[in-house]
Amino acid sequence: AQSVTQLGSHVSVSEGALVLLRCNYSSSVPPYLFWYVQYPNQGLQLLLKYTSAATLVKGINGFEAEFKKSETSFHLTKPSAHMSDAAEYFCAVSSGAGSYQLTFGKGTKLSVIP
């Protein structure tokens, strides 16, 4: 079984400040990990993915995430928040081994304060 825990249902940062959204996973096999973003009244857009290559993954819009196996974490960061980053962010895991189902965390709503 696989699961995802996102710490903090709501995170507020000032414009220009560091964004850090936390994600911890549990998986019985090497995982595939993803961050998705959902803007209001829209579907999900893939931000970045980890698929067992480089542990530091760069995504769109200046976001990146680092896979840390020892900590079972895949935290999302961005050095400088922009107003347009305000959205809901979902971490997801796929356990591979022929199972392509995604298990999502509960989501973190990011607010950016001007």
Place this chain on the structure above:
Amino acid sequence: SAVISQKPSRDICQRGTSLTIQCQVDSQVTMMFWYRQQPGQSLTLIATANQGSEATYESGFVIDKFPISRPNLTFSTLTVSNMSPEDSSIYLCSSRAGGLNHEQFFGPGTRLTVL
């Protein structure tokens, strides 16, 4: 990446009726998925729709309530049957990129309100 469209984008329905949601992908894909996102919640997988076979439902979801069709490699429908206000949610379809890729691409969602 696949481009996915859904119809309708939103609807308001009366309890006891049914709504069929369409999902169209701009390329052939082996696996399509249907999710429910209840207000303020995360995504919950309803079922996996494979072309040429019956959909595989997750625990808590049954075919009588959520019948799914997958007539070809670019199209799927989800029907929400005998609706109640508890079915008010956003319903999203997605497709897997194919090959060894595990990421999924999502449609814009169908926002359903049941009165």
